[in-house]
Amino acid sequence: MVDASRHPKVDVRTYTEVERVEGFVGNFKAQLREKARFVFEDRCNGCGDCAEVCPIEVPNYFELNIAPRKAIDVAMSQSVPLVYNIDMDSCIECYQCVEACGELDAIDFSMEDKLVWEDIGSIVIATGFNHFDPSAMTEYGYGRFPNVITAMEMERLNNSAGPTGGNLIRPSDGKNPESIAIINCVGSRDKRFNPSCSNFCCMYAIKNAVLLKQAYPDMELSVYYIDIRTPSKGYEEFYDRARKLGIRFIQGRPGLITEDPETQNVFVHSEDRDLGRVTEREYDMVMLNQAAIPQPDADTISSVLNITQSPGGWFMEYHPKLRPLDTPTDGIFLAGACQGPKDIPSSVAQGAGAAARAGRVVHSEEWEIEPTVAVVWEDRCISAEGKKCGVCVRACPYGSILYEEGKAPEIVTAKCHGCGGCVAECPHNAITQLHFTDAQILAQIQTLLADKPEEKILAFRCHWCSYGGADLAGVSHFDYSANERGLRVMCSARMDADFIYEAFRLGAGAVLFSGCHPQDCHYITGQRVGAKRAKRMLKQFERVGMTSGRFRIEWISAAEGDKYARVVNEMQDVLDSIPEEELQEEIEKLQPYMEKRARRMREVPQIEEAASFAEKIALGHGTQDPAST
């Protein structure tokens, strides 16, 4: 901690929050809110004379509110920086502190929050985790029974720097407890709260039991657990040591805690796997190992920084195996428990790793970005003609489109991640995506449907998830219908309505619209842009009488090879269930509708050429003489 404050190249800004982040890799602009401390950092020497005279006491967040602080105080004696701050909500403005500070003159009641902008090349997010509040689990009595405390409270109570100076006392009567039950998985691995494992509580259960046993050898200690998880180096040995110290490990998840109103001792009612029955044991105190949960402001941070969250709310890495410290936003990296619960060794390792990743960016003179970006054709944009539009702006998850009424939009190339959402959404085909142009994709569609289109299942898959899912189906050798014909775009946002109309116009038997699950989207909200469009189309197709199942929307992750195979097979079943002539009739009946809908597509440059290629090559009818091979 102190190292950070002493390092000449680290600028520690405490009591500061990130309000806004703009820009892109190598070129971020961050707006920081430096909250008013009411004490000058450069004048305060940390003597504490002010707190001495302050008459107001408030709960100290650092002590989990089990101990007080003064209205002017520090969180703890080792605070870095050792600078006092005033809690204005409780301050009565008696100004005794100002007097006590005297000549140093470090206190300033007129201080206000300051907003500053900083230019930044790369960002590491390390906002950590929060603690589940066990009062939500009423069966454990936390908040009702004074002798039921949380693990964090124990960390402060059994701590020489804590409010009791390390003398562990029971909250109800101030006596030293003679027996303590430690309960694991409180709010973790519990479908009602957090289904996942919190990673480190097994280990700190053992740690606290060992520390208590060493400090109080006669203390009776029991750990209630579902499984003990000690997978890192040396951890199992540590568990072993705990057992040898006489700490009792009871396999069972307590269902109820009750209290003796007289003694305020607590009873833990739990299954005991070893005994094969339910037991009720009495303890002086209970410690609850509360689940690690995402920070309450994780949603805000993820929207400010344009990063994504996993289903549980933790920040999401770019790739769980191959790029665990990167976020989908270039130049922004993750470290520590904000990505998911992890202990100190792993958090430190990630900090070092993220610094290396971020260092790669800031040490470069310039940074290279994939050029698969969106480009505007000004002469097609109706906004440039003075008509109201701006549809593209709303599609962009990255805010990379600058729009002014009466002008064609401008795409900030370096900010564009190439989801293709604006390209597909623009009603006038005034935007294209390099390397995924309409002509390129249309040429693929035409070709894949050149021969017996009514038998084909044309599958649009996003690069990151569904294409990966299709790969996995193959890797796993799941047999699915070979009538499937896949093509790839980066995001479901790029799956243009025109492509689908065109596929059906050409007589496709079935079309699959498949991308990432919303929380997995590699372009933040790109999937939502695609999903909205696809759902709208599904309704239209229903209305015009298309057999249900011929157009299908599915979110398939790279881990769902089985799902990919199943979906394709089910679509094949749909095709098999329609008699040939009926399908042909339906295709012909819908053709004028599709033709009309896909009309705009025909206005795009190169489209005719793309189509003529497909005509020429209808399978087995290549027009060229075979070249020498």
Add this chain to the structure above:
Amino acid sequence: MVGDNGNNEIRIGVFLCHCGSNIAGVVDPREIAEYAATLPNVVRSVDTMYACADSGQSLIKEEIQKHNLNRVVVSACSVRMHEPTFRAVVKEAGLNPFLMEMANIREQCTWAHGHHPEEALEKAKSLTAAAVAKARFLTPLDMIKVPVTQKAMVVGGGVAGINAALDLADQGVETILVEKEPTIGGVMAQLNKTFPTMDCSI
């Protein structure tokens, strides 16, 4: 359309990979190569045992140079596997890396349809043709280069953030460490002794 290497004509080379028996065990790559040779703008269509191996890579480079190819289609495995490889190969041969397109006839064809070799063959041809169709419209693209501000920001001053900031600073990078509370330290600063070393946590 103008090719990357000065030709006014689109000259596509198609490379069919056997991938040992992974592809060739189900379909005959030579048959696909023969078919691809009939497609418009395809001037070369050859099969190779392993396109990604040194021999395959050299073959692609030689063919590009010898036949003045300005578009390349590699009909082999997943883009998630080897797109970077083949982009690099065509680049070494003097072509813009974005003038290469892949058809996935392994993961998405022979591996999935191993029991239906005829249908797999038809699909492999069709996927290869679609890659050729796209390749005709490929244009050379340059990576976008942006300048970089040589400064980092770490958000969150817990043990992870402090270590990240110190490491960046030791690399010589000016680093802002932003912490919302009045002190850095995070949860670790609140802990008693910590496992696995059981030393004091601050």
